[in-house]
Amino acid sequence: MKYRLGLDMGTNSIGFSVIELSENNVPVDLIDMGVRIFRDGRNPKDHQPLAVARREARGLRRQRDRRIQRKRQIIKVLIENGLFPDTEEGRQALKIMDPFLLRTEALDRNLSDYELGRVLFHLGSRRGFKSNRITDETENEESKDTSKKMSQAEKMSNLVIEMKETESRTIGEYLYKRIEKGCGARFRGGDFNCYPSREQYVQEFSLIRERQQAAHPDVDWDAIYDAIFFQRPLRKQERGQCRFYTDKDRAYSALPSAQRFRILSEINNLRFSDGEGGMLSLSNEEKDALFLALDNCKTMSFSKIRQLLKLGASCKFNLEDDRRDNLLGNETSYSLRKKECFGTLWDELDLLVQDEIVDLLLEAETDEEVLERLNVYGLSSEQKERILKIKLGRKVGSLSAEFMRDCVSIMETRHIRYDEAVEELNLHHSYNPITELQEHLPYYGKVLTQTVIGGHPEANEDNPEFKYGKIANPTVHIALNQLRRVVNSLIDHYGKPEQIVVELSRDISDSAEKRSEHYRKQAQNEKENDRIREQIKELGVSRPTAWDIKKYKLWEELGKDSNDRKCPYCGKPIPESKLFTKEIEIEHILPYSRTMLDSMSNLTLAHSSCNLEKSNRSPYEAFSSNPEGYDWQEILQRIQNLPAEKRAKFSKDAIVRFDEGEGFIARQLNDNRYLSKAARDYLACICPSNHIWGIP
Secondary structure, three states, rough: OOEEEEEEOOOOOEEEEEEEOOOOEEEEEEEEEEEOOOOOEEEEOOOOOHHHHHHHHHHHHHHHHHHHHHHHHHHHHHOOOOOOOOOHHHHHHHHHHOOHHHHOOOOOOOOOOOHHHHHHHHHHHHOOOOOOOHHHHHHHHOOOOOOOOOOHHHHHHHHHHHHHHHOOOOHHHHHHHHHOOOOOOOOOOOOOOOOOOOOOOOHHHHHHHHHOOOOOOOOOOOHHHHHHHOOOOOOOOOOOOOOOOOEEOOOOOOOOOHHHHHHHHHHHHEEEEEOOOOOEEEEEEHHHHHHHOOOOOEEEEEEHHHHHHHOOOOOOOOOOOOOOOOOOOOHHHHOOOOOOOOOOOOHHOOOHHHHHHHHHHHHHHOOHHHHHHHHHHHHHHHHHHHHHOOOOOOEEEEOOHHHHHHHHHHHOOOOOOHHHHHHHHOOOOOOOOOOHHOOOOOOOHHOOOOOOOOOOOOOOOOOOOHEEEEEEEEHHHHHHHHHHHHHHHHHHHHHOEEEEEEEEEOOOOHHHHHHHHHHHHHHHHHHHHHHHHHHHHHHHOOOHHHHHHEEEEEEEEHOOOOOOEEOOOOOOOHHHHHHHOEHHHEEEEEEEEHHOOOHHHHHHEEEHHHHHHOOOOOOHHHHHOOOOOOOOOHHHHHHHOOOHHHHHHHHHOHHHHHHHHHHHHHHHHHEEEEEHHHHHHOOOOOHHHHEEEEEE
């Protein structure tokens, strides 16, 4: 029987219908219909993926197990060197020794064997935070309100300062002095904002070794050092596979090849008006000139592009609108070819070599790895230090560096578009690793290779999820597996469908007028951000972040006049001078942990003490009972300055209405958009793609 399969993809249900077709593919009769309901893989309370809780618990177990394993190894090495008793009773007896006192005395007097063992075991129990390039950069990128939470780097810097002020030679001596004053010896809690680095513990170990080595000549210090400070290398983040070169990882957008690929794609798509309503393409010479200019700058405005190409001021480009007034250049090469970095040497390097250097800057865990590579270029120490400090974005694209380099060489010499370059490489946009139609749907990871991560190609077919990887979104992962069950069951009963119609969840296209209005609003927002950025700089913040701009906008929202801008909760003024201090925080009106809502519609400013008092509650839950220092009726009066959508979040049933409305709809739509598109691509392995279509 020839039939059309209709599918309504949802995040926790799949509706289907089977419609019989005539020989001319005309619908004849409704044969079957139904729905399959399933869980979406998220916690119904906070909508977090269920895998998150499992992953966090698994991480804690691994951390605990590795700590226990490390301590056992340290004990083993200390026993072998005669620094620890070989019985549990003997080791327990050593606990009466004060390790902080011994760590201090180890710098000035010879310790006995067991005293030294007690010191070294204590160092191995708490060995500090090992900083590296990747975690430092990620922390900087992810930090939002820096006045709210002190970074790890700041805490470590604070400890260095405090050690100098207390004239402490090591962390052990510093902590012993704190204990003598009646303070705690743990680097946690709220009593002080300090944290030790791994290097400081290594330094203390070296000083103790230098002082004690003569008294303990038979000790294998290197073996003890390895037992204490061994660190597993970081597991590299999965980047997914290239949609074309499926055996290659996706590349960072900061790679020079990715930058050039983007520039050439835009240049070859660029058109300009001829003054008579038509659009003209650039000549090959104009493309070369524009590429050279963009490859040597960060951005270039369309007005400067007109000057470069000697076009009239009235000429309009197809990529130019109210929202966009420039083309992005090669920001990576622009930074690295500066005199204080590589200088002119950078442009002498092959594109492959440039990519390797940038990839190393983004992937290396330590500065030493980068310096080892830079040593071959004859750079000065100042240049190498400057290169180490360059911050490059860690955003990952959908294509591999190998593929983009191949495309760049074609696009640059042939002056053709990206899609034409793909054809030159004998590839196609609708790449599907399965070249022949299948009788049944296979595991989706075998088909959607460009959307999955975590695959192990060397594994066997017994566990397809392990072999081919999976989509990170748990809702989409589960729904596609359920789609496979539904479709394969229908195939077993009715055979393969002749046609498939999938309902696609997407926004209906706006009219040209609405799009233009949208672009105008974006342009206004950009101008407003520029104004605020300059005002923030006047307050002493040299490089305002997007979070700083957001904070200033929220401050202006509190009242028309600066004197009216008060904390919504306690009513105390929020002066501009204290805006970027730790006293003032950006606060989620409805708790982020319960709503996952981080948009401006859920943000306001508050004193840090008020934010702490509010905790993980809605404003009504926290303050409607009028706790000491807060008056609910006065709070309701103060929020009248806020937009209506924010005032609504102070109501008694705000959390309930969010769960039933805004939050549910936004998450469902996002998951549905992703799911419906993936389903359409997935189904192409059982039905020709020209027999599959979607309806919005």
